[in-house]
Amino acid sequence: MKFLSRKEELVLLTIWKLSDNAYGVTIREQISKTTDKYWSIGAIYDVLDRLETKGMVSTFISGPVSERGGKAKRFYLITKKGRDMLMEMKKLEESIWSDLPQLLISKK
Amino acid sequence: MRSSIPKIGKWILSKSAYYKNKSFIIGDTIETYDYIRDNNGRLKADLWFWSEVISSIPGFIKNFFYWGAIMFYNYLKVFFRNILRYKSQSFINLVGLSLGFICFTLIAFFVTFHFSFDNFHKNKENIYRLATPSIAKIPDLWGPSLKDVYPEIKEYVRLQIFGEVLVEQADKKFYQKNGFYADSSFFRVFSFNLLKGNENTALINPFSIVISEELSEKLFGNENPIGKTLVLNLEEGKQPYNVTGLIEDTPSNSHFKYSFLVSQSSNNARWLNNWRWEQFYTYFLLQGEVYEVELEKKYSEWIDSKIDDPTFQHTIDLQKLTDIHLHSNLHREIEPNQSISTIYLFSIIAVLILIIAIINYINISSTQAINRGREVGVRKSIGAERIQLTMQFITESIMFIVVVFIISLTAVYLLIPFVNELFGITLIESFWDNKLLIGAIFLIAIFTGLLNGIYPSLLLSGAMPTRVIKGNFDLSNKVYFRKSMVIFQFSISAFLIISSMFIHDQMKFITNKSLGFNNDQVISFEIRSEAMSEKISAFKNELLANSNISNVSLTANLPGGSDWGIPIRAEGFKDEDVPDIRMLVVDHDFINNYEIEIAQGRGFDKNFATDGSSYIINETAAKAFNWDNPLNKKISIPAVNRDWGEVVGVIKDFHFHSLHEKISPLMLFIPPENWFSKVSVKVKSADIANTLAFIEDKWEKFESEHPFKYTFMDEYFSSLYDADNRSMKLVTYATIIAIIISCLGLYALISYTISIKTKEIGIRKVLGAKVADIIMLISKEFIILLIIANLIAWPVSYYFVSDWLQDYAYRIDINMLIFLLGSVSGLLIAFAVIFQKVVKASLSNPVKSLRTE
Structure with a gap:
């Protein structure tokens, strides 16, 4: 099974977090805040498109909204496949974390 | 918000x-x-x-x-599929368009070559040749004396033809042409490269010679020729020359070609220091603004004031160096020049052929595009935009045209040696020299590709997908476009056929026209030394002893362009009113030798002791002098010290120039014996080889130094039409190619017509139509188009041909039969092309054709 990239995982988790209010603007805001890094709209949509082709998210389009210059919003919802994927990745990470030995840090 | x-x-x-x-x-x-x-x-x-x-x-x-x-990959795939699917049409397209481009490129090379003449001189903008309105040469004193007076003349250089000369060096001995006496300013005016030697001093000392690479190779092999000596064996004796320079071989686009240059100071000809004897090609390097007309007037007036003789009024023409090759057609040009009208003719032909080929291409591809309605429909319905479809068609046709371009260029590359041979020129030194032209042709090709891509895509991409996808989309509203293209194309073909028939006829007329004298079996050769000249009568008598030699005449010049023009005086005329007259300087036997007929009076006769001072004129001269009875009228030629003498006879007009020129007034007279420089021998047709051997034998008896060299006069006369014959060849080839291309197009169109009429033919046959009816049905449309095309071509050809014939003083009448003949033969060829297709279609089994769908 092919895992998601770090970016994809982050975006997917953000969508989960935003539950029914996940669209371009909110996703970008949220993820910029959590990662404390600048994300461009293009970067967000690039990842969203990939998630969509992989079937991790489904989308629907709202009616036109006046404060957006009459443009529609495209909302994203996490699919079951997406959620399973996240769980799987979490499980894997936890299993690796759980039995790590005492860390020997090099002096240099 | x-x-x-x-x-x-x-x-x-x-x-x-x-x-x-x-x-x-x-x-x-x-x-x-x-x-x-x-x-x-x-x-x-x-x-x-x-x-x-x-x-x-x-x-x-x-x-x-x-x-x-x-998408490009997809277009490429579809492109190749389509080529393979419609093999014959694609092939016709490829061949037709390539032929068109090959032809166009070759002619373009040819035309640009002629326009490039003398362009390599650094000072080309400021070099002018001085000439008079009739002759390309002027006397030697004019150039230097004008330079002394007028400051705008920076340099002058005078060239005098050396003539064919026997060159001797060690054991080598051969005749060499294309020598010139040249002033030492030669290299300051012209930009020929002196490879070895000093440009400023090479042509100063007497008996210095600058030789071309080719001549140097012939004489000295690979050795450095500078400082070596070679001997020119002249009429007046042997003269050693010191080689002071090695000059590059003349570029093929120079209006004169040299093999060697001799310093002007070595010149000791009779016509030196003369105000009247026109023997020098004179070039000026001018500085500052040049107002030709003003300078011409100024110089002419100055020269007239200098000569101060009312019989000798002169006008000076300044000819721009770069205009000489295409625009100058005077007497005594260094080499025959190309006439600009021929160049225009060739350019027109090239463009017409290219247009035919492009029309063909667009026509065939647009019919092909209709077959692709389904593809376009599918593409549209899955969301292809109009611009994408246009791009697809354009990509395809540009790929096609690039292939055509590569094929054509390769073919041209391979063909150029043959063209060089055919025209006796060097079109280009190296194929890639003319990058500009190749680039221009590439642009034309790309433009053709664009045009061809846009046309069908506009038709198809604009249409409703539902209509296109059904495949019943027909271009019925565009049919007029295609029809008019066919008409246009065949008009051009008909025009070329008719014109080339006329050109052919005119050439035949010229080569077969009676010249008014007989030069068959006449060989001529030059008297090459003074020793020979002194014993020339004895030589003549020895030749006459051979029974296969029927006549020998001695002359100072010969028909065919080397006649003289010196001012004369004539009874009843004021000096300034005497008409211009040409002269042949001959002996008693000349008239008999060339079988010239006598109209009035008698020929020269040895029984009349006074004939040495008498004259014979031709009929045109008699008319020009307006003498009712020219006999016994008196003429004198003071310039060569001939006193008044009587006209004893009038000869019938004969063509002593090529038929390009009208017969001008002519007079014959007998000079002192030492003027003779040429011998004409009439031999009997039996055993010519032996007779020639006999003459050579006698020659060697009198002349130990110079090898024997002769020409046949009839060959010489036909060489006057070399340029015409070459033009004729080119027009003929072009016509053939135009016909081939047009017929390819017609073939493709008729195939298309038949393919969309398959069902109609089937139904008609089932309902009882006869084969003849079907043939008529399909051909009718094309016959009408072809007839219209021919009707358009007639007036155009008439206009063109009558204009072209103006170049000839003696020309054929414009015969309406030729128009008819040209058209009929064009139509026959076209029918031959479509007939097989049509007959096959009409004979086909209707069951089969009805089953298609």
Whole structure:
């Protein structure tokens, strides 16, 4: 099974977090805040498109909204496949974390 | 709230592939922009927005090329499939268009070659040749004396033809042509490269010679020729010359070709220091603004004032160096020049052929495009945009045209040696020299490709997909376009056929026209030394002893262009009113030798002791002098010290020039014996080889130094028409190619017509139509088109041919029969092409054709 990239995982988790209010603007805001890094709209949509082709998210389009210059919003919802994927990745990470030995840090 | 993102930015975003058709992304952008603006101010918002726009550009470019490549691959695949599917049409297209381009490129090379004459001189803009309105040479004193007076003349250089001369060096001995006496300013005026030697001093000392690479190779092999000595064996004796320079071989686009140059100071000819004897090609290097007309007037007046003789009025023509090759056609040109009208003729032919080929191509591809209605329909219905379809067609036709271009260029590359041979020229030194021309032709090719791609795509991509996809989309409303193309094309073919028939007829007329004298079996050769000249009568008598030699005449010049023109005085005329007259300087036997007929009086006769001072004129001269009875009228030629003498006879007009020129007034007279320089021998047709051997034998008895060299006069006369014959060849080839291309096009069109009429033919046959009816049905349309095409071609050809014939003083009448003949033969060829197709279609089994669908 092919895992998601770090970016994809982050975006997917953000969508989960935003539950029914996940669209371009909110996703970008949220993820910029959590990662404390600048994300461009293009970067967000690039990842969203990939998630969509992989079937991790489904989308629907709202009616036109006046404060957006009459443009529609495209909302994203996490699919079951997406959620399973996240769980799987979490499980894997936890299993690796759980039995790590005492860390020997090099002096240099 | 009104959205306020910058408009340009919005436009860029909407155009970028990434955001395309995703209006919600623009919505997101607007929302974020407004948010930032409300919280952080407008500047921040703008900054953010623009950084977003700029960061989207790399993605946009990547997408563009990614999808571009994918679509290109698809277009390529479809392109090859289509070629393979319609093999014959694609093949016809390829061959037709390539032929057109090959022909066009070759002629373009030819034409640019002629326009490039003398372009290599650095001073080409300021070099002028001085000539009179009739003759290309002027006397030697004019050049230097004008330079002394007028400061705008920076340099002058005078060339005098050396003539054919026997060159001797060690054991080598051969006749060499194309020598010139040249002033030492030669290299300051012209830009020929002196490879070895000093440009400033090479031509100063007497008996210095500058030789061409070719001559140097012949004489000295690979050795350095500078400082070596060679001997020119002249009429007045042997003269050693010191080689002071090695000059590059004359570029093939120079209006004169030299093999060696001799310093002017070695010249000791009779006509030196003379104001009247026109023997020198004189070139001026002018400085400052040049107003030709003004200078011509000024110089002419000055020369007239200098000569101060009312019989000797002169006008000076300044001919720009670069205009000489195409625009000058005077007596005594150094070499025959090309007439600009021939060059225009060739250019027109080249363009016409290219147009025919391109029309063909567009016609065939547009019919082919209709077959692709289904493909276009499918593409449209799955969302191809009009611009994409146009791009597809354009890509295809440009790929096609690039293939054609490569084929044509390769063919031209291979053909150029043959063209050089055919025309006796060196078109280009190296194929890639003419990059500009190749580039221009490439542009024409690409433009053709664009045109061809746009036309069908506009037809198809504009149509409703539902109509196109059904495959019953026909171009009935565009049929007029195609028909008019066929008419245009065949008009051009008919025009070329008719014109080339006329050109052919005219050439036949010229070569067969009776010249008024007989030069068959006449050989001529030059008297090459003074020793020979002194014993010339004895030589003549020895030749006459051979029974196979029927006549020998001695002359100072010969018909065919080397006649003289010196002012004369004539009874009843004031000196300034005497008409111009040409002269042949001959002996008693000349008239009999060339079988010239006598109209009045008698020929020269040895029984009349006074004939040494008498004259014979031709009928044109008699008319020009307006003498009712020319016999016993008196003429004198003071310039050569001939006193008054009587006209004893009038000869019938004969063509002593080529038939390009009208017969001009002519007089014959007998000079002192030492003037003779040429011998004409009439031999009997039996055993010519032996007779020639006999003459050579006698020659060697009198002349130990110079090898024997002769020409046949009839060959010499036909060589006057070399240029015409070459033009005729070119027009003939061009016509053949035009016919081939047009017929290819016609063949493809008729195939198409038949393929869409298959069902109609089937139904008609089932209902009882006869084969003849079907043939008529299909051919009718084409017959009408071809007839219209011919009717258009007639007046155009008439205009052209009558204009072209103006070049000839003696020409054929414009015979209407030729128009008919040309058209009929063109039509026959066209029918032969379509007939087989049509007959096959009409004989086909209707059951089969009805089953198609």
